[in-house]
Amino acid sequence: MDKNIYEVLHNQTYGRYVTAKRCIKQGELIWNEKPLIVGSQIGGGIICFKCCVFISKTQCLICDKCRTAFICDLHCSGEFHNTKECEELSKLALDSDFLKYNNNLITPLRLLLLRNYSQNIWQEIMKLEAHVESRRGTPIWDTNKILVEDVLKDTGLLLDEDITNETIQKICGLLDVNTFEIRPPQNRCQEISKSESQCLRGLYLKTALMSHACVSNTHLTVDDNFLLRVHASTDIKEGHPIVFNYANVLDGTQVRKKHLKYGKHFECNCKRCLDPSELNTNISSLKCHKCKTGIILPEVFNSTNNNWCCKSCGKVFKNCLIETVLRQVDNLIEDTDQTNLFKLEELYGKLLKTLHPHHYLILALQQKLVGLYTQSIQNKKNLSRKNELCQNLIKVYEILEPGISRNQGVIQYELHSTIANLAYKEYSLGEITLETLLQQLFLAEATLKAALKHLIYEPKKSPEGRIVQEALGYLKDLRQSISDIKEQITSRTLCTKTKKKRNHK
Numbered sequence: 157m158d159k160n161i162y163e164v165l166h167n168q169t170y171g172r173y174v175t176a177k178r179c180i181k182q183g184e185l186i187w188n189e190k191p192l193i194v195g196s197q198i199g200g201g202i203i204c205f206k207c208c209v210f211i212s213k214t215q216c217l218i219c220d221k222c223r224t225a226f227i228c229d230l231h232c233s234g235e236f237h238n239t240k241e242c243e244e245l246s247k248l249a250l251d252s253d254f255l256k257y258n259n260n261l262i263t264p265l266r267l268l269l270l271r272n273y274s275q276n277i278w279q280e281i282m283k284l285e286a287h288v289e290s291r292r293g294t295p296i297w298d299t300n301k302i303l304v305e306d307v308l309k310d311t312g313l314l315l316d317e318d319i320t321n322e323t324i325q326k327i328c329g330l331l332d333v334n335t336f337e338i339r340p341p342q343n344r345c346q347e348i349s350k351s352e353s354q355c356l357r358g359l360y361l362k363t364a365l366m367s368h369a370c371v372s373n374t375h376l377t378v379d380d381n382f383l384l385r386v387h388a389s390t391d392i393k394e395g396h397p398i399v400f401n402y403a404n405v406l407d408g409t410q411v412r413k414k415h416l417k418y419g420k421h422f423e424c425n426c427k428r429c430l431d432p433s434e435l436n437t438n439i440s441s442l443k444c445h446k447c448k449t450g451i452i453l454p455e456v457f458n459s460t461n462n463n464w465c466c467k468s469c470g471k472v473f474k475n476c477l478i479e480t481v482l483r484q485v486d487n488l489i490e491d492t493d494q495t496n497l498f499k500l501e502e503l504y505g506k507l508l509k510t511l512h513p514h515h516y517l518i519l520a521l522q523q524k525l526v527g528l529y530t531q532s533i534q535n536k537k538n539l540s541r542k543n544e545l546c547q548n549l550i551k552v553y554e555i556l557e558p559g560i561s562r563n564q565g566v567i568q569y570e571l572h573s574t575i576a577n578l579a580y581k582e583y584s585l586g587e588i589t590l591e592t593l594l595q596q597l598f599l600a601e602a603t604l605k606a607a608l609k610h611l612i613y614e615p616k617k618s619p620e621g622r623i624v625q626e627a628l629g630y631l632k633d634l635r636q637s638i639s640d641i642k643e644q645i646t647s648r649t650l651c652t653k654t655k656k657k658r659n660h661k
């Protein structure tokens with residue numbers, strides 16, 4: 157890894173941010189980093205202080221030295237509960253059940269303890285953006301006051317005079333602004349707990365400095381040892397910011413803006429946010445009910461209360477009307493059984509009368525439908541429909557998540573099997589020739605190779621890493637089938653030629 161690849165700069169808009177010191181090629185590893193701290197989210201469960209897997213309250217053991225830290229196993233070899241933390245925790249002389257019933261305290265407390273044994277790191281932590289002023293008096297401030305601040309103070313847990321209520325709120329703020337959602341290790345959690353769906357949060361001091369853009373130029377992965385790797389997802393020019401998307405890539409601008417404003421306390425003004433068509437994807441666009449042909453887009457996206465306008469007939473719609481329509485659509489989606497393919501298709505058809513085919517609510521339905529079609533009977537109709545849905549999703553991802561993209565990889569993987577299965581089906585029904593089957597298998601192979609290009613960076617034990625292992629097996633099978641069919645075609649051609657020669661004689 158080249159240390160001269162990036163540098164940290166500062167400006168008025170972003171605060172500190174990271175830029176490329178030289179041109180960075182797609183796929184290049186920019187840095188990797190171990191977390192300073194891993195913890196559960198507010199309201200999440202309790203975790204082993206050593207290896208950070210979730211453990212159930214009834215099964216957890218206690219570290220025999222500090223008598224406070226939870227551990228999953230007496231022989232757990234996790235590295236996160238170091239001797240210094242253990243010493244600091246034992247000084248607090250807590251009741252061994254205390255953190256079990258005040259588990260929201262665990263992550264901020266572990267961070268605060270660092271102050272006592274690692275001044276340098278503590279100073280780095282204190283430099284992180286916490287947005288204390290923007291958070292003051294908001295619901296999250298009040299929640300943290302009750303769940304963290306008051307408990308810490310009332311129980312006399314923090315003896316230092318200079319740890320003020322403000323410092324505790326700052327710790328809570330910087331955890332919210334700077335931590336990354338990470339999945340619990342996939343290799344251990346199944347045996348220990350059923351809380352697999354719960355996410356952890358990790359504080360990575362270097363990665364936290366990356367600024368946000370709604371179209372990212374990096375690809376982040378976290379392996380089972382919580383090592384975070386930052387790869388360039390596209391080529392990055394010298395001097396350009398190295399960014400990632402703090403929001404959900406398939407959310408429309410208004411939804412992303414809300415998430416960034418309330419969660420990260422800033423207004424994004426990237427190219428995608430400033431373009432009402434969102435780079436021509438129309439991911440926020442609606443269909444015009446007046447002219448029936450045009451699409452409705454926001455006039456501008458830099459205020460929350462702007463009007464929307466039909467690009468074809470010019471009719472203007474108030475933002476509150478659009479919000480009402482979207483709320484109704486949300487309710488319809490909520491009221492529909494998400495596991496029922498027929499009902500979901502019915503809803504899809506209904507929503508297409510109002511929303512653009514690339515609208516984010518339509519795309520979310522398409523993702524669900526792809527999942528349902530994967531589990532459904534593999535007949536021609538279902539396979540063709542799944543093919544169409546995958547193609548549509550890929551088109552949008554190619555624009556909004558260009559270069560290396562986990563989402564694209566997964567959909568391409570789904571698409572390859574659909575192409576191959578559909579071709580086999582059509583061939584068996586006598587609808588296509590052996591030559592066309594071969595062409596379709598070539599297409600499936602190219603799609604699978606494209607999926608692998610996206611997914612090759614995924615940690616081996618992650619769900620996507622497992623897809624890679626499966627995909628490599630399928631690639632081998634597919635190549636074998638292609639070679640068999642080629643042979644069949646060649647021998648058939650030879651046979652026909654021989655027959656012709658014989659007839660000629």
Ligand SMILES: C[S@@+](CC[C@H](N)C(=O)[O-])C[C@H]1O[C@@H](n2cnc3c(N)ncnc32)[C@H](O)[C@@H]1O
Pocket residue numbers: 169170171172173283284285287333334364365366367368369420421422423424425
């Ligand atoms: C994870 S921190 C990034 C590091 C931070 N700039 C610092 O100096 O510690 C996230 C914060 O950076 C700022 N930020 C990141 N991306 C931004 C963007 N695109 N526009 C404005 N502010 C941004 C916001 O203050 C945000 O809450």
